[in-house]
Amino acid sequence: MSTNTSTKGDTGANAAAAAKKLVFFGNAPRVFDLEELLRASAEVLGKGTFGTAYKAVLEVGIVVAVKRLKDVALSDKDFKEKIESVGAMDHENLVPLRAYYYSREEKLLVYDYMPMGSLSALLHGNKGAGRTPLNWELRSEIALGSARGIEYLHLQNGPHFSHGNIKSSNILLTKSNSPKVSDFGLNHLVGPPSSPTRVAGYRAPEVTDPRRVSQKADVYSFGVLLLELLTGKAPTHAILNEEGVDLPRWVQSVVREEWTAEVFDLELLRDPNMEEEMVEMLQLGIDCTAQYPDQRPTISDVVRRIEDLRRSSLR
Known part of the structure; x- marks a missing residue:
């Protein structure tokens, strides 16, 4: 591949390689x-x-x-x-x-190729006047589809298979905004990363080697993703890091003070009819990010709970 960036010379330049x-x-x-x-x-x-x-x-x-x-x-x-x-x-x-x-x-x-880009770009990218607000219906659809993709990975490949790198930049979107999980199966292929902090905002507290991530650690990362969808805050957000607190702990502290409505992204507060469903999803995000792995639900439990709360909102 030839690129118009500084990587031009090394993106695939090997003529001998082309014979393969x-x-x-x-x-x-x-x-x-x-x-x-x-x-x-x-x-x-x-x-x-x-x-x-x-x-x-x-x-x-x-x-x-x-x-x-x-x-x-x-x-x-x-x-x-x-x-x-x-x-x-x-x-x-x-x-x-x-x-x-x-x-x-x-x-x-x-x-x-996914032309609509990632959930991360959709949530945090365009904050200007031309931004399309992300309503709750779309956010909950993205949550459910992403959970189903991760559930397939966990059920199809046995109890020791995990994604290992769940984050909003690895949830890609089709033209109809259907979510697709990317980067699965790669944590078993590579050596330890030189900069392990890169997914720090999503990483379960018990994970020390990113190549050895349990399914319950995947659930933790997915819980952070849910909280990101609900709050609109990136888990690596500078303000959170300055306060020395991660996104799950910040959410819990706000809920403890009974300021639950202040947790939600302002774009979500335009539809007060959805608040009950959003509070249930918030509780699911908190359950997924429990400190200890055995206190977290399985991803199949997560899928069922999202399906149930979406069903109840349609009644």
């Missing part, structure tokens, strides 16, 4: 090959915990998202085994992995 093949998943037609992917114009979407993501526009007009992994600590055989299992995961609330490329120098993952 992209490995595709499923029965989708192979409409491009590695050489075409390496020739694509690329724009950096962001640098994450596991590597750099690019939007790649191929000459045939196809747009894909490509992640260049860093710090992969696995042999060729182990990498392929693990990535094959990621490619087999299929759920409407997961970003599908379409193909991968592996060599000693370069590991590329190819995904569908």
Whole structure:
């Protein structure tokens, strides 16, 4: 991939690499090959915990998202085994992995491109006059869809499989604002991050190694995501950090003082009919972020509770 940024020279520049093949998943037609992917114009979407993501526009007009992994600590055989299992995961609330490329120098993952971007950008990005307010109906739909995607990961892959990196920038949105969970299955592929604070706002207190995250730690991270949807505050918010308190503790302190209405994002207070449902969702977020793992619900419990409270609001 050639980019118009300073990464131009190293995004895929290896001519020898082009002789090797992209490995595709499923029965989708192979409409491009590695050489075409390496020739694509690329724009950096962001640098994450596991590597750099690019939007790649191929000459045939196809747009894909490509992640260049860093710090992969696995042999060729182990990498392929693990990535094959990621490619087999299929759920409407997961970003599908379409193909991968592996060599000693370069590991590329190819995904569908999500033009609407991330939940993080939607919540915290445009605060100006042109901002489209995010109503409660949309926020609760995003919460439910994201929970269902995580539930699939937990149930499909056994009790020891976790996402390990749940945060609002890893919830991507389709054109109809349907949420899709991204970056799943990657925490088992890479070495320990050089900057572990990056997901600190979402990380369960018991997690010391980001490669070893339990399903209950995923539930904690999802609980932080719920509180983020309700409060409109980023978990890494400067004011919270200055006070030395994380988002779950801040929410609990406000609720304890019986100022519950002050917790909610101002955009949500325009519809007072939804307050009861929002308070129930707030309680679920608090339950998910319990200090001790055994006090947290399972993700299946979380899905059921969100479904129930959405159902009751429709009556």
